[in-house]
Amino acid sequence: MYSRVFAGMLGILLAMMFMGIALADKENASTTDSIASPQIAITAANFVAPSPEKEHLNEEWVEITNLGTSEINLTGWTLSDAQNHTYTFPGFSLAAGAKVFVRTGKGDDDIENLFWNRSNSVWNNNGDLAVLKDPEGNTISMYPEEGKGA
Template sequence: MRFLPLALSAAALAVALVPVAPAQAAALPAIQLVKIYYNSPGSPDNGANGSLNGEWAQIKNTTRKAVSLKGWTLRDKTRAADHVYTFGAFTLGAGKTVTVRTGKGKDTATTRYWGRSGGTFAYIWNQASDTAYVRNASGKLIDSCSYNSSRVESINCA
């Protein structure tokens, strides 16, 4: 009988040493919103192009392969049709980030322009709270990012 406590202790130790598989973390989306700069320098103002371009959202390809974003959309929480940016023929390189600026400019491999103008109503991102949505060409939600603060000018989504 004196071996029973020792046997029970050994069994308890064996159970304690069994490796436990960690809970699986949610997989990152292949295309991910990483930052929204929603309170551009100088705003509110008259909606000058420089101020409009100070408002932007960044999207990153988290994979090791280039991804075509043709037909993909970026939008805010409103249902307004003019608050939807649709990517044309554009491929986001592996591990690369693209910045979508609200105003006008010349599109490059790292920066796209929404092309908005027309004063203070041209801004996309609300200065206190909003949500950004990225959808693929089929309309499936790929990622979203929300903020609720007027005390800072941007949010890191990733």
């Protein structure tokens, strides 16, 4: 009788040990994946266009940088301010190590500049919050970092 109980408990302990190893391996894999994945960040912003603002809207911009080692497709990502004015990225990919400026005013998109094509300003002159989200709505980056004042 005791040998059956002992064998049963030994079996349970071995199963728990193997599950613990499997879970640890899974945790390590996800940590490695997040480290190896490309990083996109808002690295700078200019919320104040020279006066009169309506004539200098392209001087309002947010700089987004690919800090990773591979190209990232930003199609469907969004950039918004604290009042939920939202820019949706068109079909656009950002090369590894490259940056792009999202400008409030009008212009033709290229690999260094994307234009919101607005006729009035977006960003508050006394400071604002720029929020970059992926197509699933996950916040990827904020500027200033973590919503701290400008």
